[in-house]
Amino acid sequence: MNALDCLSVTRQFGGLSAVKNLSFSVPAGAIAGLVGPNGAGKTTVLNLVSGLDRPTSGSICISGQDTSRLKGREFARLGIARTYQNMKMFKGMSVLEHVIVGLDLQRRTTFFHSIVPNPIDRKERAAIRAEAMELLKVMSIDRFADLEAVTLSYGLQRRLEIARAIATKPKLLLLDEPTAGMNQKESSEVGEVLRELHATGITILVVEHNVKFVSDLCETATVINFGELLMTGTPSEVFKSQIVRDAYLGKQRDERLATFSNLRRARKRSIDIGQFST
Amino acid sequence: MSQFWDIYSINVEFALVLGIFALSAYLGLWSGVLSLAPIAFGAGAAYVSARLAYDKIMIGEANYPLITHLIVGMVIGGLLAWVTSFPLLRLGSHYLALATITLVLIARVIALNLDKYTGGTIGIMVERQIRFWHIPIIIGVVSLVFACLRKSRFGFAMDAVREQPEVATSLGINVQRVRRYAFTFAGVLGGLAGVMQAQLVQYLVPETMYVELAFIAIASAVLGGAYIWVGPLIGALLYTAIPEFVEPFLGASKNIVNGALLVIIMIFRQRGVIDPVQFRNLMMRRRSRRAEA
Numbered sequence: 001m002n003a004l005d006c007l008s009v010t011r012q013f014g015g016l017s018a019v020k021n022l023s024f025s026v027p028a029g030a031i032a033g034l035v036g037p038n039g040a041g042k043t044t045v046l047n048l049v050s051g052l053d054r055p056t057s058g059s060i061c062i063s064g065q066d067t068s069r070l071k072g073r074e075f076a077r078l079g080i081a082r083t084y085q086n087m088k089m090f091k092g093m094s095v096l097e098h099v100i101v102g103l104d105l106q107r108r109t110t111f112f113h114s115i116v117p118n119p120i121d122r123k124e125r126a127a128i129r130a131e132a133m134e135l136l137k138v139m140s141i142d143r144f145a146d147l148e149a150v151t152l153s154y155g156l157q158r159r160l161e162i163a164r165a166i167a168t169k170p171k172l173l174l175l176d177e178p179t180a181g182m183n184q185k186e187s188s189e190v191g192e193v194l195r196e197l198h199a200t201g202i203t204i205l206v207v208e209h210n211v212k213f214v215s216d217l218c219e220t221a222t223v224i225n226f227g228e229l230l231m232t233g234t235p236s237e238v239f240k241s242q243i244v245r246d247a248y249l250g251k252q253r254d255e256r257l258a259t260f261s262n263l264r265r266a267r268k269r270s271i272d273i274g275q276f277s278t
Numbered sequence: 279m280s281q282f283w284d285i286y287s288i289n290v291e292f293a294l295v296l297g298i299f300a301l302s303a304y305l306g307l308w309s310g311v312l313s314l315a316p317i318a319f320g321a322g323a324a325y326v327s328a329r330l331a332y333d334k335i336m337i338g339e340a341n342y343p344l345i346t347h348l349i350v351g352m353v354i355g356g357l358l359a360w361v362t363s364f365p366l367l368r369l370g371s372h373y374l375a376l377a378t379i380t381l382v383l384i385a386r387v388i389a390l391n392l393d394k395y396t397g398g399t400i401g402i403m404v405e406r407q408i409r410f411w412h413i414p415i416i417i418g419v420v421s422l423v424f425a426c427l428r429k430s431r432f433g434f435a436m437d438a439v440r441e442q443p444e445v446a447t448s449l450g451i452n453v454q455r456v457r458r459y460a461f462t463f464a465g466v467l468g469g470l471a472g473v474m475q476a477q478l479v480q481y482l483v484p485e486t487m488y489v490e491l492a493f494i495a496i497a498s499a500v501l502g503g504a505y506i507w508v509g510p511l512i513g514a515l516l517y518t519a520i521p522e523f524v525e526p527f528l529g530a531s532k533n534i535v536n537g538a539l540l541v542i543i544m545i546f547r548q549r550g551v552i553d554p555v556q557f558r559n560l561m562m563r564r565r566s567r568r569a570e571a
Contacts, residue, residue: 050448076450090441092505092555093434101438105450107431111459114430115423121430128431146562148555168449 001064003028003172003203004049009058011044011227018044020227021058026172026220028063031194031204033218033235035211037247041227042207043085046174049205050082051075062172076105079171083161083178089149095160096145099132102167132167139163139193155186162193172203179210191217211239223247286522287410288478293518294413295474298420299491300498300510302467307504308433309460310440312371314492315378318385319358319465320472321487323351325389325396327473328404328482335405344407347473348416355469356462363461367454382492389484401483408477416474417511420467424507436460497536501543503550512552 004026011019018041026032034042047053049060051072060067062078070078090098107128113121136142139159144152149160158178165173178194179187191213198204208214214221215235223230223238225247231238238244299316306313327347334341366377389396396402427433435456438446443453475491476482494517502513520539521532528534543550 052444052448072447073450073452076448080448082448084445088442088445090438090445092441093437094558097434097437101434101446101451102449104431104435104438109431111432114432115427115463117422117426124431125429146558148559151559164449 001028002026002061003030003063004205005061005064006045006049007059007061009045009048009055009060011041011048011053012056018227019048019055019224022224022227022229023058024222024229024232026203026205028171028203029198029201030220031198031206031218033214033221034205034207034224035209035214035221035238036224036230039226040224040247042224043176044227045224046082046176046205046207050080050174076168076170079169080174081165081168081170081172082174083158083165083176085176085180087157087161089157089160091150093149094146095141095149095152096129096132096136098149098160098164099135099167100128102135102164103128103132105168135163135167138166138196154181155183155190158182158190159193162190162197166197166202170202172205173197175204175206177207177209179208179213187213188216215239289518289522291410291413291478292475293515294417295471295478296491296494296498296518297417297511297514298467298471298474299495300502300514301420301424301507302464302471303492303495304499304504304507304510305460305464305467307499308440309436309457310371310443311367311457311461312375312496313366313378313461313464314375314489314496315359315362315366315381315461316355316464316468316471317487317489317492317495318378318381318468319355320351320468320470320475321382321385321389321484322358322472323354323469324404324472324476324482324487325402326354327351328402328476329395331405332402341405341407344412347407347477348470351469351473352466353469355472356466359462359465359468360458363458367457367461379489379492382489386484386488396484397482399483401481401486404476404480404482406477406480408474413474416470420470421507421511428507432456432459497540500550501540503552503554505549506552506554509550509552513550516551 002025006022006024009019009022010017022045034045036042044053048055051067051070051074054068062080065078067075067078090101093101107124109121109124133142133145136145139162141156141159141163144156149157152160162175162178178190182190187210194204194206194217206214206218218235220232221235221238222232223244230243230247231241299320302316303313327350330350331341331347362381366374369377390398435446435451438449438451439453439456447453472487475487479486498513498517499510500513501516502511503509517536520535524535525532547553549555
């Protein structure tokens with residue numbers, strides 16, 4: 001069974017189709033990459049899959065279940081967790097508290113347990129705290145447990161974000177550019193962590209720019225451009241393909257640049273002529 | 279000292295009750311909702327409690343005990359909040375804030391027009407049953423609840439909902455429900471404070487709990503610090519005390535100090551007088567320094 005099926009999904013923003021008739025699947029237990037140049041619609045796809053946004057048409061199935069009627073918060077129960085391109089940390093909360101919030105789905109106490117001191121709540125708090133600490137250890141950021149999260153370095157915040165996401169015990173983990181702003185060493189460490197997570201049975205879909213990271217980590221790569229599917233295959237196939245290279249390295253951009261320099265040349269010539277005539 | 283107490287004990291009482299109003303405003307802010315509604319719920323609760331007492335006294339029986347009035351106030355405040363939360367919380371933040379102001383305005387119109395029960399513009403007498411020492415006890419209980427709430431499941435959920443509602447949703451937190459519970463609990467506190475306020479004034483007219491009090495409650499929460507429950511209490515004390523201290527110099531225009539203070543706080547300490555994050559960072563620095571030594 002597939003962890004994720006997108007069936008001719010379209011998302012329009014006014015006149016712009018950010019995603020156009022896109023179909024692709026991620027088999028359960030895979031590490032898949034979703035790649036494409038800037039503005040290709042990768043993040044929009046991730047927003048659609050995680051329930052932050054809804055497709056204009058088409059359907060998205062998670063583990064075979066249609067998600068069009070689900071509320072935003074029910075996606076977490078279905079086993080979807082995600083990270084964000086711009087991280088979205090809770091200001092004023094410590095590293096440990098971020099993971100505790102991520103563990104909220106597992107807690108059984110009610111509102112009334114929260115406002116009156118009682119042994120059930122105390123026990124649960126201790127258990128949740130220990131579990132959060134465990135998750136911080138998995139991401140090897142337990143040293144920073146009591147620091148305010150927004151004061152951490154970029155790379156550490158990325159790790160914390162993954163810890164917060166996996167606290168919901170997801171089946172499908174969506175990562176939006178997990179290595180953005182990281183150096184080579186940090187990004188290979190993140191790759192290592194993701195491989196370990198994958199070994200525990202989590203399906204992972206990564207949106208990435210970093211070609212090396214995707215080729216090292218992913219089993220399959222799906223390339224989109226202008227919201228449309230370009231091709232799917234193993235990373236080495238995909239990155240060798242001429243269509244992908246053109247899209248990724250910017251054939252259109254070259255053309256645009258060419259027109260631009262032609263224009264400039266033309267304008268310069270006219271200015272030169274102008275100078276001659278005076 | 280005792281002379282000082284004779285003059286100012288009434289101010290302290292009002293300050294502490296304002297503290298409860300400020301805490302109810304803080305509950306809204308905690309879940310990312312700017313709401314003046316608890317004042318309206320407080321007015322509703324106060325009228326119900328006053329009416330109950332009035333009817334009892336009219337037929338020549340003894341009034342209900344204080345605890346009954348407080349519980350009735352909390353139940354009425356909570357019920358009003360629960361019912362109004364369904365339409366109100368559908369609104370986005372700014373519109374919601376405006377709608378809650380409107381609620382306070384509407385509450386006055388209702389109180390004026392239901393003059394058969396509320397006494398209209400003439401108002402209704404309230405028997406003062408609350409003693410000074412009751413108030414610190416009530417504040418203590420409320421503080422205990424807030425201290426318990428701070429690091430609880432629900433407290434963290436409110437933090438997350440205030441800072442990043444989208445992320446909270448994607449972590450499986452029911453944002454709407456968290457806000458509804460916070461709103462209702464704010465209503466319960468509003469009801470409690472409303473009954474206390476009416477007993478302190480000993481007279482209830484539609485203007486007793488009106489927009490002015492609502493704004494003072496919000497201002498106290500923001501001034502004291504809207505990120506930990508101690509903040510609104512400190513804010514309420516400051517808000518009441520500072521005008522009294524400057525009265526010898528400024529006379530009748532003493533309240534202008536509060537406005538100025540609020541502006542200064544907003545410029546230099548946007549998180550209020552009491553800021554838990556700053557405190558934590560301070561403690562961390564001290565601990566690391568000790569570890570180095």
